[in-house]
Amino acid sequence: MLTDPLWQLIMVCALATFATRVLPFVALSRQADHPLILHLGRYLPPAVMLILVIYALRDFTPLASDWQLNMGDNGLPLIVASLLVAGLHLWRRNALLSIVLGTASYMLMVQLSWAG
């Protein structure tokens, strides 16, 4: 098994992934109470969360190639569903409700593809 190139590749990939996850815990295990680490622990998660939202919406294109509104999965459905999620969440503050309804509306819009 160790000489099989497929398993070698899988093991290298697994180790490389784990290395990126474990590095700070190994290198900085004694610095957990350092004010800079606490600063990052406080401000980095909210920043990462918004970056992940921007990343998820990066392919948004409002207009299709023929200058019509884009009703595809990277067009209006993406923004309408995102606004629905945000609106529902600000209104009811029920995470599951916002996510389930938002996803259902997105699936409906892209599957029925609105304008057809």
Added chain:
Amino acid sequence: MNSQTWRDAGKQTLPVMFGYLPLGAAFGIVAIEVGIPWYAAAAMSIIIYAGAGQFLATTLLAAGAGLTEVAVATMMLNSRHVFYGLSLLKRFQGAGWRKPYMIFALTDETYSLLTSQQAYTHALGFRVSLLNHLWWFSGTLIGIAVGSAQLFNSQGIEFALTALFIVLTLEQARRLKQALPFAIALATGLGAVLLLPDRHLLLGAIGSASLLLLAHYRHDQRREKRHAH
């Protein structure tokens, strides 16, 4: 108590389940299509457990890439995880036997859930990590079993992960009540979308956000010193 923790974890990971089952299935389908044996594809979802990383691995495998190339490309792609660990050093303290697994299982989605829990306990965090891993693995098995044949029309279901990130951003904003990290994220996120190729986008945005937070920290320190004098 114990089963209550499982129920809480299950409820929190539900949106991730909606995202991981179809994405895991997509990985299973792609892996079979490029000729990876089913048991190796399943093993990848257990021991690598990185969405984009696994898709990259199948591409590299199909291209016959060397091991060094695989190691470098994988580390480049996943290096944003370094910053995740930085902000969880404190939270994972005292997690004991659960800690190695929780570090191993630190995906984008698990990181998002773990940093958003107000009533965080190691027991709950561990169950959330384990369940997300299980959803990903189950999705892979479904993809392997079903192949490209569709069980039901699930087109668009991955939006659940986008919705999850939106909800968690709002929850973080509600708790922090400070604009700083969001202003930084807007600047680095939009900047990265405009300037960077897709594969470096997340690392570029998260890396530069961390650097800006470091600069902000330095700035605060100097101001405090001045006031102290």
